[in-house]
Amino acid sequence: MDEQLKRELKKKACRIRLGAVEGVFCAKAGHPGGALSMADILAYLYFKEMRVDPANPAWEDRDRFVLSKGHACPSLYAALALRGFFPMEEMKTLRHPGAMLQGHPDMKHIPGVDMTTGSLGQGVSAACGMALAGKISRKDYRVYAILGDGEIEEGQVWESAMFAAHNKLDNLCIFVDNNGLQIDGRVADVCSPYPIPEKFAAFGFHTITINGHDFDQIEAAVKDAKMTKGKPTAIIAKTIKGKDVSYMEDNVNWHGAAPNAEQYEIAVEDLKAVLAGLEDE
Amino acid sequence: MAEIIKKATRESYGEALTELAEEFPELVVLDADLAAATKTGIFKKKYPERFFDCGIAEANLIGVAAGLASCGKIPFASSFAMFAAGRAYEQIRNSVGYPHLNVKIGATHAGISVGEDGATHQCCEDIGLMRTIPGMVILNPADDVEAKAAVRAAILHKGPVYLRFGRLPVPVLNDPATYHFEIGRGVTLRDGKDITIIATGLMVAEAVTAAADLEKEGIDARVINIHTIKPIDREIVLKAARETGRIVTVEEHSVIGGLGEAVCGVVCEEYPVPVARIGVEDRFGYSGPAAVLLKQFGLCAENIVSTVKKALNK
Numbered sequence: 001m002d003e004q005l006k007r008e009l010k011k012k013a014c015r016i017r018l019g020a021v022e023g024v025f026c027a028k029a030g031h032p033g034g035a036l037s038m039a040d041i042l043a044y045l046y047f048k049e050m051r052v053d054p055a056n057p058a059w060e061d062r063d064r065f066v067l068s069k070g071h072a073c074p075s076l077y078a079a080l081a082l083r084g085f086f087p088m089e090e091m092k093t094l095r096h097p098g099a100m101l102q103g104h105p106d107m108k109h110i111p112g113v114d115m116t117t118g119s120l121g122q123g124v125s126a127a128c129g130m131a132l133a134g135k136i137s138r139k140d141y142r143v144y145a146i147l148g149d150g151e152i153e154e155g156q157v158w159e160s161a162m163f164a165a166h167n168k169l170d171n172l173c174i175f176v177d178n179n180g181l182q183i184d185g186r187v188a189d190v191c192s193p194y195p196i197p198e199k200f201a202a203f204g205f206h207t208i209t210i211n212g213h214d215f216d217q218i219e220a221a222v223k224d225a226k227m228t229k230g231k232p233t234a235i236i237a238k239t240i241k242g243k244d245v246s247y248m249e250d251n252v253n254w255h256g257a258a259p260n261a262e263q264y265e266i267a268v269e270d271l272k273a274v275l276a277g278l279e280d281e
Numbered sequence: 282m283a284e285i286i287k288k289a290t291r292e293s294y295g296e297a298l299t300e301l302a303e304e305f306p307e308l309v310v311l312d313a314d315l316a317a318a319t320k321t322g323i324f325k326k327k328y329p330e331r332f333f334d335c336g337i338a339e340a341n342l343i344g345v346a347a348g349l350a351s352c353g354k355i356p357f358a359s360s361f362a363m364f365a366a367g368r369a370y371e372q373i374r375n376s377v378g379y380p381h382l383n384v385k386i387g388a389t390h391a392g393i394s395v396g397e398d399g400a401t402h403q404c405c406e407d408i409g410l411m412r413t414i415p416g417m418v419i420l421n422p423a424d425d426v427e428a429k430a431a432v433r434a435a436i437l438h439k440g441p442v443y444l445r446f447g448r449l450p451v452p453v454l455n456d457p458a459t460y461h462f463e464i465g466r467g468v469t470l471r472d473g474k475d476i477t478i479i480a481t482g483l484m485v486a487e488a489v490t491a492a493a494d495l496e497k498e499g500i501d502a503r504v505i506n507i508h509t510i511k512p513i514d515r516e517i518v519l520k521a522a523r524e525t526g527r528i529v530t531v532e533e534h535s536v537i538g539g540l541g542e543a544v545c546g547v548v549c550e551e552y553p554v555p556v557a558r559i560g561v562e563d564r565f566g567y568s569g570p571a572a573v574l575l576k577q578f579g580l581c582a583e584n585i586v587s588t589v590k591k592a593l594n595k
Contacts, residue, residue, distance in 0.1 A: 060353065107351070107380050115351060116380035122372055125341045129348020129356075132333065136309065136354070156372075159341035167333070 005048070006215050007278055012082060013043035014275045017244055018268065019078025019091050025264040027095035030103070033254040035075035037179040037212070037239040038146055042079040044218045045144055054084035057111040063141050064130045066115040068123025068157075069148035069177060070104040071256070076113070077101050085112035121154025123147070124174060128164050131172040131232075142226070145174045150182030152193045158203065164232040165204025172232040173225040176200075177212065179241035181252045200234035212237025246270050287450035290483075291389040293428035294446045295320025298357060298387075300429070302328050305436050309349060311335055312359045313342045318448075319359040319389040339364045343372035343384070350382040355436055358384060362391035362445060366407035377441050378414040385435045386443045391421075392533035393561055393578055394449040394483065396571035403566040409538020411443045412511050418464060419510040421445040421532075421540075423485035426455035427508055430462030438464055447533075449571045451483045467514035473503035476589055477521035477528045481507045481540045484531040484559075484580060491585035502589060510540055518547045522554045527592050529557045533580050536560035557592050559584060 016039040024030035046052070050063040067076045074094060081088040086100070093099035100109055104118025114130070117123040127145040134141050147157065164172055176196055184190045193199070197207040206228045210217035218237070225233035241255070242248025245267045259267055298321065302308055314337045316322035325332040335342040339360050346358040358365065365388040366373070377384045388407060395403045411419050418438060422428035428446060435442040454470075470485070471492050480488035485506045492502040503525055505517055521528060528548065530541040541558030548554055561578055575581055 064352075066348075115348070116376065119371060119375045121340070122344050122376045125344020125372075126348035126351065126376060128341070129345040129350070130352050131348075132345065133349045133352035133354050136331070137352070156338075156340040156344065159335075159338035160344065163335055163338070163341055163345060166336075 001216050001219050009043050009047055009215050011275060011278050012047045013040045014244070014271055014278065015082055016043055016075050016078045018271045019081060019088060020074035021245065021259070021264065021267045021271065023074040023077060023091040023094035023101070024258045026092045028258050029095055030074055030258055031071040031256045032074065032259070033181065033241040033248060034069060034072040034148060034177065034179060036243045036245060036248065037241045038072055038177045039075050039243065040213050040215065041146060041175055041177070041218060041237060042075055044215060044222070046079045046083045048219070049222055050144065051141065052083070052112070054112065057085060061139060061141055064114045064127070064143045066123040066127040066143070066145040067105055067117055068127070068145050069120065069151050070117035070123065073105045076105060080112040083112070120148070120151040121156035124157055125160040127172060127174065128160050128169060131164070131169040132167060134171050135169070141171070143172045147174060147176050148182070149176055149178045149180065149187050149193055149196065150190070152176060152196065153191055161200060161203040161205065168230050169232045170229050173222065174232070174234050176234060176236045177239055178236055179239045181241045181250070181255060183255050185252055196236050204231055205234040206231050207234045207236065209236045209238070212239035213243060244271055244274050286453045288425040288453060289448055289450045290422055290425065290428040290446040291320045291448060293425040294387055294389065294432060294444070295323035297429040297432035298324040299327050301433060301436060302331065305355060307353060307355045308357070308436065309333065309354050310357045310359065311342055311346055313337055313339050313364065315360055319387065321359045321387070339369040340372050343369045344376050346384045347376040347380070347382050350384045356384055357387045359387040359389065361402060361404065362388035362407040363402055363404035366410045366443065367404055370410050374414050378417055381416050381440050383439055384441050387446065388443060389446040390448045391445045392447060393566045393574050393580065394447055394533060394571040396448070396574060397568050399568035400565040405535040405561045405566070406538065407445065408510055408534050408540070412538060412543065416440055417511060418442045419445070420464070420508060421482040421510055422508050423482055423506055424451055424454045426453060426457045426460050427462060430460060431508065434462055434464050445482065447483050449483060452486045454486055454489065462508070465509045465512045465514055467517035468506040468508065469503065469517065470506050471504040473501040474525055475501045476593060477503040477505060477525045478531060478585060478589065479505045479507055479518065479521070479528055479540065479544055480531040481510060482533055484533055487580070487582045488531055488585060490582040491589065494582060494586050495589055500589065500593065500595070507540060510543060513543045513547060515547050518544055519552050522548045522552045527555050529559060529585065529588050529592055531559040531585055534560055536562060555592065557588050559588055
């Protein structure tokens, strides 16, 4: 990837993280850990890859995105805001009564949200439906989804995986945000979903394992998925929960907790330092 | 007397989908390994490219339907009532109801009349479950004509619809030439002033029979067919309450959560009159031939007659 573009995408990811942390802080509730772990993937999808039009969110030929791990929506909202779907100011009222930004993605009221999600395991089935609709209508849009590694403990994920492979949904590309943690602890300890690539491969997916914070690898994997015909692709992205906020990194306590004012200040400092480093490059 | 034609509404469902396919090109049909039983197999045979079998995976069935609907398709997701409304309740609530997606759920084999398969398959809770979902329309047609009209109405309605069909062949009551179906509008099948029998689904034919029997005993019973459980026709229910003073509801569903409670809700709020509810009492079913079970559970004309008499102290 071009170094200039890579720097731009890194900055976008950092701004997504800043927006997500601001949203969770203002909401006094939410899920920062898993929002921060997938921010680089979102930055790549929304600022490099996906065909979307903020002026026409319902454009029928657009690429679709389903955040199956809906609780991580603060990053999705920040990405959509940065992409121009709605003002960044909305982040300040995340989860507030009467506000647009709900605690989990709501396609009816939030421009750019393609599927209502939050109950784990359900988003990927909807993504299959979208991909199938594309096949039926002979449209060339692609469907992306991000799942949590804890989320894949849900049986419905595997029902949908079977369906996607059976119907040769090669226009479907899912990411597993493999940050290794879920509410009750390490996914390996709670009820291990490992080995993940082997499971998806057994269900008929093309699988790619990457570092989910490396834009070269994200890009290569997405391109590989687009070239893959006759089967869906699962990209298992190794990530760090709470990425780039010092005290949140790989700490299960930040799965579903909001920072207090002091902690928020540190988070902003951490992320601004990352941003400053990118400006200096 | 002309021979009574009988047909299962699940059969009507499969036929209607097939008949409407040309007119509605966005219509697609999904099933969960029950196409032969839900009768979507009729559609599959004629339109294989618009039929998708999800296998025995009802949660995914509903989710795929949601995704299709979000892209402009009109999916009919089909399974038995037990597995659609029951197994996939939360998927229907969160992936279809909450985003108000244009998904139609074709639920066959509802109620106790599933028969021999027994309690695991006799879903008497589906109406109750579906009624709790905001914005969900619930259609429970009484015969072939009404079932086909319901499928068409469901396609024309924008938003989620739960359609309930039966396994058992039931008498064809309505004349396709004159029958008019409107979502949310009950049908008065017979006027009467002494009492009103409000029935739904396969109990409508029993209610008509009961009213004829009651007439012989000098009781003038009104019969109303409520094919739309939600939104319920408040007007027709309140008119019956005002004009006849007593109501008996009849449904092949639990007395908890179904038509009876919906009717009680309406009259309690605006014009309280005594309501007797005939339905499956708070218990599970068991295996047996449908006709036998219906009798044993009191879902028959005789029980309607005796319940009406009791309500009238006769």
